[in-house]
Amino acid sequence: MTTRLNPYLSFRDTARDAMEFYRSVLGGELTLSTFGDLQGSEDPAEQDKIMHGLLVSPSGLTLMGADTPDSMQFNPGDNVSVSLSGEDDGELRGYWDKLSEGATITAPLNRAPWGDTFGMCTDRFGVNWLVNITGAPTA
Structure with a gap:
């Protein structure tokens, strides 16, 4: 799998409708x-909200989206x-290292509930x- 660069849209409680x-x-x-599904929140009100949506079109366009947690x-x-x-x-950690220099870290590059390393x-x-x-060991 090659490295991909694509937009990721955030919503407030409308990710399912928007992605559809x-x-x-x-x-x-x-x-x-x-x-x-991904055990991404302990808040019962968020269990049915979209934590990750992925749309891949027949022509290869990729769009991702999710509901923003209430917190x-x-x-x-x-x-x-x-x-x-x-x-x-190595490639993706190199990008992370450069992008995060002088940045505000919202989530450190660590193991995510879905098994990948994410930041x-x-x-x-x-x-x-x-x-x-994808499937990378934690830092």
Whole structure:
């Protein structure tokens, strides 16, 4: 699997509807996982919310999205992140190291509930980044 760069959209309680809408527009395969599926929240009110949505269109377009947990700030208009994902541990950790320099770390690069290594940061220019290393060992 090659490293991919794609947009990641954040929503407040509308990720399922939004991602199904984008599937109706772009076509393709949509995978939705809830906070309950991934044990991503202990809040019973969040169990059915989308923790991760992935849409891959027939032409190869990739769009990801999720509901923002109630404990996190949500600002419509500021709800876009850039996601770097793949299997190349060295390449992706190198990107993380450079992007996180002088950044605000939202989630350190660590083992995630879904088994990958994952981190989030806002770089020194205010851009939100997500890095997901498939099946990689923790730091």
